[in-house]
Amino acid sequence: MKFEKIQAPKGVREYLPPESSAFDWVRTQLIAPAAASGYQLMELPVFEDTNVFTRGVGESTDVVSKEMYTFEDRGGRSITLRPEGTAGVMRAVIENNLDRGQLPVKVWYSGQFFRAERPQAGRYRQFYQVGIEAIGVEDPAIDAEVIAIADRGFKNLGLKNYRLDITSLGDAASRAAHRVDLMKFIGTLDLDEATAARAALNPLRLFDDKRPEMQEAMKAAPLLMDYLSAESSANFTQVLKYLDALKISYVLNPRMVRGLDYYTGTTFEFVHSDLGAQAGIGGGGRYDGLMETLGGQSLSGIGFGLGVDRALLAAVAEKSLPQDQFTSDLLIIPLGDDAMTTALITAQELRASGIKTEIAFGDRSLKGAMKGADKSGTQYVVVFGESELSSGVVNLKRMRDGDTSSVKIAQLKDVLRETLSR
RNA sequence: GUGGGCGUAGCUCAGCUGGUAGAGCACUCGGUUGUGGUCCGAGAUGUCGCGGGUUCGAGCCCCGUCGUUCACCCCA
Numbered sequence: 236m237k238f239e240k241i242q243a244p245k246g247v248r249e250y251l252p253p254e255s256s257a258f259d260w261v262r263t264q265l266i267a268p269a270a271a272s273g274y275q276l277m278e279l280p281v282f283e284d285t286n287v288f289t290r291g292v293g294e295s296t297d298v299v300s301k302e303m304y305t306f307e308d309r310g311g312r313s314i315t316l317r318p319e320g321t322a323g324v325m326r327a328v329i330e331n332n333l334d335r336g337q338l339p340v341k342v343w344y345s346g347q348f349f350r351a352e353r354p355q356a357g358r359y360r361q362f363y364q365v366g367i368e369a370i371g372v373e374d375p376a377i378d379a380e381v382i383a384i385a386d387r388g389f390k391n392l393g394l395k396n397y398r399l400d401i402t403s404l405g406d407a408a409s410r411a412a413h414r415v416d417l418m419k420f421i422g423t424l425d426l427d428e429a430t431a432a433r434a435a436l437n438p439l440r441l442f443d444d445k446r447p448e449m450q451e452a453m454k455a456a457p458l459l460m461d462y463l464s465a466e467s468s469a470n471f472t473q474v475l476k477y478l479d480a481l482k483i484s485y486v487l488n489p490r491m492v493r494g495l496d497y498y499t500g501t502t503f504e505f506v507h508s509d510l511g512a513q514a515g516i517g518g519g520g521r522y523d524g525l526m527e528t529l530g531g532q533s534l535s536g537i538g539f540g541l542g543v544d545r546a547l548l549a550a551v552a553e554k555s556l557p558q559d560q561f562t563s564d565l566l567i568i569p570l571g572d573d574a575m576t577t578a579l580i581t582a583q584e585l586r587a588s589g590i591k592t593e594i595a596f597g598d599r600s601l602k603g604a605m606k607g608a609d610k611s612g613t614q615y616v617v618v619f620g621e622s623e624l625s626s627g628v629v630n631l632k633r634m635r636d637g638d639t640s641s642v643k644i645a646q647l648k649d650v651l652r653e654t655l656s657r
Numbered sequence: 658g659u660g661g662g663c664g665u666a667g668c669u670c671a672g673c674u675g676g677u678a679g680a681g682c683a684c685u686c687g688g689u690u691g692u693g694g695u696c697c698g699a700g701a702u703g704u705c706g707c708g709g710g711u712u713c714g715a716g717c718c719c720c721g722u723c724g725u726u727c728a729c730c731c732c733a
Contacts, residue, residue, distance in 0.1 A: 239707095242724070297731050301658075319733085348733080353658075356727065364733055429730085445729080494732055505733095515733060542733030570691070601691050609693040620691065634693070 246352075246360030248544055257556050258363075261392060261547045262345060266365040268387040269343040272380065274367050277342040279323050281349070285313040290528050291322030293496025295436040302350040316349035319495065320366045320540050321522065322529065328370060329531035338371030338534070345543075357513035357545045366519070368538035370526070375470050378501040378521065378537055379477030385517055385539045386483050389505060392546060393555030397507040397516060400488040401478075403471035404502050405463040406523070413462035414438065420456050442490040453490070460489035467500065474501050497522040501537065507545070509552035516549055517541035562612035563593040564655055565647075567619060568604045574619040581619075581644060590651050609634065615651065617642075 243249060250258040270276075285305055292299050304316040317323050324342060327333075333340050345365040352358060367384060369377050382399070389397060404410060417438045426434060430449070433440045442453055463471065478485055485503075493502055502520030510516070519539025527533040550556050565585065569578035578594050585592040593613065595604040601618065608616045617629040623644070631650065632639045642650050 242706095245724070302731075350732080352731070353729095354725080355729095358732070362733060366733095433730090440731095443731090512728065513732070517733065540733060545733055568692085600686085602693080603686080605693040607693085616692080618692065622691090630692085632692075637693080639692090 244360070246354035248359040248361065253560060256561065257550075258543070258547055260557065261550055262363065262365060262543045264391040265388040265541050265543060265546055266343055266345055266367075267391060268384045269365075269367045272341070272384055274341040274343040274369075274384075277324060277327060277344045279320075279327055279344060279346070280317075281347055282314050282316050283323050283326065285315040287322045287326050287529065288315055288318060291325060291497065291525060292319060296494055296496055298350065298494055302352050304349045304351055318348055318350045320344055320346075320348065320364055321368060321495075321497070321525070321538055324368050324538070325370075325526050325529050325531065325536075328368075329526065329529055334371055334526070334532060334534055339377065339536075340370040341367070342370075343367040355513060356511045357542075357548055359544060363543035364540045365543060366538055366540035368536055370536035371534045373535050375473035375501075376477055378474045379481060379483075381519065381537050381539060382478065382503055383481050383483055385505065385519070385541060388541060389516070389546065392550045394507070394516075394546070394549055394553055395555075396509055396553055397505050397549065399483065399485040399503060399505055400491050401475075401485045401501070401503040402460060402487065402489050402491045403463060403467060403474075404499050404520070405459060405467040406499065409463045409467050410459065410499075413457060413459045416457045416462075417459075424452055437492075437496075439492045443492040458489040460487075471501060493518065493520065497525040497528075499523040500535075503539075505541075507549045507552075510545060510548055513545065515542070516545045560612065561591075562614065563591040564613070565590060565592045565615045565617065565651060566595060566608045566611060566613040567592065567617055568595040568601065568608070570601065570618065570620040574621075574624060577624060577644070578619050581647065585648055585651070588648050588652065590648065590655070614655070617647070619644075 285303075288299055288303060294300060298318050303318055306314055308314045324344060328340055328342075333342075343366065346363065347361050348364050349361055351360060354360060365388075367381065369381055382401075386399065405413075421434050421438055421441065430441070430444070439459070441449065442456070444450065444453070475485070475487075488504075491502065491504060493504070498520040500521035500523065502518075504518035505516045506514050507516045508514070517539055519537070521535060521537040523535045524533075526536065567578040567582055569575040575594075582592040582594050593611065595607060599607070605616070614634060616632045616634060617623075619629065623629045627644050628641055629644055629647070630639045631642045631647070640650075
């Protein structure tokens with residue numbers, strides 16, 4: 236009987252050994268600054284009531300209108316695999332009244348997200364993001380801190396070839412005023428059907444069109460930055476001053492567009508230069524109306540999401556990954572069943588005292604086991620055989636230079652701890 | 658969703674204008690009793706992504722399909 240092989244679903248990225256250790260490292264380093272800044276973990280469901288996203292992210296967005304994994308569960312509820320993190324965090328904050336205590340609420344998350352897009356370099360149907368949210372305080376300083384935390388994460392990875400794009404989308408009044416003039420301007424352009432449809436949904440999108448002729452046409456378009464209310468403008472100026480003080484360099488990009496509808500005020504994006512078309516390694520911003528839209532009180536918040544997959548690609552491109560393959564301190568080669576029993580017991584004791592210990596399993600020849608030991612990169616090897624078991628003394632062999640020394644099994648722990656600490 | 662490239666051993670790939678598969682690396686075993694790295698020898702492994710078609714004959718041609726990759730779109 237021969238069964239057909241089963242493949243992973245289209246577009247999912249799996250991290251297997253040996254690359255998985257690099258992935259794990261990247262994810263840990265990226266989000267480490269959040270915990271150091273007083274943010275606390277939120278472990279959330281990967282699926283939510285579909286309304287969390289249709290209302291939170293916005294129906295006009297591509298993410299919601301054509302990229303969501305939505306299905307009906309057995310109770311007839313509409314469920315969606317989360318395509319982003321912020322809306323779910325808001326739902327949980329509201330539902331559990333986290334916003335009824337001291338503000339800001341500061342939380343971080345890490346996990347898988349799902350979008351049914353055509354896979355491409357750096358774009359997967361299941362991808363990993365880490366992110367933070369700071370909810371309930373409107374203070375330009377917190378905007379700057381949030382950005383600094385993201386920047387610190389990328390610096391932790393040793394990344395250099397990226398830039399921070401920043402702009403302000405202002406408050407509701409600013410955007411309304413700008414929109415009128417922008418629509419008027421777009422009306423003067425001769426657009427193809429698809430582009431016109433996009434403009435109708437969100438006129439800001441046209442700023443993001445990569446075609447040179449569109450870039451050219453949009454050069455004369457009115458910029459939201461010039462329509463900011465006095466308050467929004469002052470606020471944004473203060474954010475930039477803080478960033479300057481923190482020595483975080485940025486590029487003012489008044490044409491930046493984000494794909495999620497909830498952004499207001501300070502909005503930013505980290506773009507890496509070595510990644511091809513999918514160059515955004517992280518992004519975020521302030522959201523004034525999101526919480527209210529999801530049925531909570533009217534609090535503003537700010538947060539970011541960083542792409543772990545892309546950050547890993549960036550680190551690979553910049554060769555900034557550490558070479559830290561796991562290698563054990565000691566490998567025990569047991570010969571025979573009795574020796575295996577002793578090996579299992581000894582290994583357990585050694586590991587308990589912090590010595591990374593492996594055992595050579597299977598019925599291999601000693602020579603074969605030694606070859607395996609060599610390839611594994613282990614620092615020391617001992618053989619447990621008849622004579623060792625009866626005498627209680629083994630030859631501790633240092634693989635680096637083949638040097639051996641006679642050690643009692645009972646003293647392996649002390650000898651290894653001593654020699655490894657040097 | 659649209660368009661282009663690719664899919665041959667675990668990996669990287671070769672396979673001329675169609676004649677029923679190969680290399681290197683990796684892997685396993687051995688080179689006299691229980692000690693690695695080099696060297697030598699031996700060995701195992703493929704329904705040539707899948708399905709259909711053309712042909713006396715297809716890894717090579719055609720169609721479809723799945724996957725992958727790159728770009729558009731969008732975004733992390």
